[in-house]
Amino acid sequence: MILKTPEDTRALGRSLAPLLRAGDLIVLVGPLGAGKTQLAQGIGAGLGVRGAITSPTFVISRVHPPDPSRGGRLPLVHVDAYRLGGVAEVDDLDLDADVDAAVTVVEWGAGLVEQLVDGYLEIRLDRDEESDERTATLVPHGSDWDERLAGLLTVAE
Template sequence: MELKTPEDTRDLGRALAPLLRAGDLIVLVGPLGAGKTQLTQGIGAGLGVRGAVTSPTFVISRIHPGGRLPLVHADAYRLGDVAEVDDLDLDADVDAAVTVVEWGAGLVEQLTDAYLEIRLDRDDETEVRTATLVPHGGDWPERLLALN
């Protein structure tokens, strides 16, 4: 799907929020500037979490309480391997919250049996973003039908 503005990217996150359940893992894939944090901001707004959702690049993981479900927002960019992800203890929070991991491909999929991968890309000339939602297991394909 095409996301022409940063607000469109946040709107996608807000549209996803009602579909989310405790224990859901969302893995965000895309280059710098593709809108991973903006998408997570929309998810946080849709869940009604307290406080601003900002990039966790330097703190690696933030927990946003409140709302319908808490949001765990992690950034695996600086992590080198699965062992470092294990040190974050994300699996302790995954059952009770929605967990969104930026740069997590190849590192966090083992946290759950099913997850949603969202691939974001951005055209450098037009700054238009595209989002591709890729369900991996579980009932993600059925849930995503609600977005159409």
């Protein structure tokens, strides 16, 4: 998917939100400035969670509970694994305690968090420096992600 603006990136997140359920893990992959936090903002908006979604780089993890006034239905656990040194440090966060009850979105999590669940969705974001356009590639790993994403991809085309 081509995302021409930051709002397009957030819109992709909002369009994913109805497909998400408790226990889902989304791993965001991409270089600095690719739009990982913007995508997480869209997911949070689509889930109707409380609080502004900002990069949790320094706190590593934030939990955003659902906001009933915004139609919130699931909590969002937003993690930035950039400063983590390995799987052992991820284990220290006790993310597996939250993963069953929430949607967990992890920036910089490739190779670190996949063991938390049986199936997860990887979203690769790349940014063209000249045009500032982003390209999003959705890569399902196990579970029923292929089936859930089929409707989203039909709408996007």
